[in-house]
Amino acid sequence: MPIYLLYALLAAFATGANIVSQDALLRLYDGPGHLWASVVFGTAVGLMLKYVLDKRYIFRFRARNAAHEGRTFALYAAMGLVTTAIFWGFEFAFHAWFDGARSMRYLGGVLGLALGYAAKYQMDKRYVFTGSAA
Template sequence: MKLAITYVILALIATMANLAAQDLVVRLYSGAFSIFLSILFGTAVGLVMKYVLDKRYIFCFRAQNAAHDGRTFILYSVMGLATTVIFWGMEFAFQHAFGTKEMRYLGGVIGLAIGYLTKYQLDKRYVFKVAAS
């Protein structure tokens, strides 16, 4: 139960970082593709933050060296591709359906929640299990 609570708290932290990064991009740039660029930037920020938090607090992973950490991050990122489709799909769907940033962010939160639940299972089975071997 403690692990589940910790995972939820860390997912919320990464979600807030993602949304804050998105909001920053939209505030700084309102031109063509601003929403797409904000979601892309937020995804990158959230990915790096979630990796750092997961490897330390969820999986207690210690890389052997920088190359090992890099390979693990790449595998972590690849496992995140499917969950990113879920997240982006929800966020773009809410943007299309409601047309407001608040609803777009709500779609993003819902998509991230679904994605993070899926990602935990993938990371546990494939990323940090393989990386530890």
């Protein structure tokens, strides 16, 4: 399978995990800051899942030791700050534009993640998983 198709498939899987995690948290918690809590929780789930998938299937990366793994994850997460801003921007913009409609907020999140992941691949290839197979 071409790498771009595999990346798109794994990105779609991580996106689904993010949105499902957000929705699950909202169903369990409706207190103060529930919307922010759900977005942060979904982002964390998506980040960790995407890291494992990218590391193994896209970049075929193997850390030399635990410290190397930690530095790699920290750099991966740092590169994700830019893409998280895109994702959150879209999600919260759709939330505002469509009067808080949950489905439209999720659509904004999906669009933001798609754009963010397209940029993230390039950043990860150049700065995070240097020397990897992809």
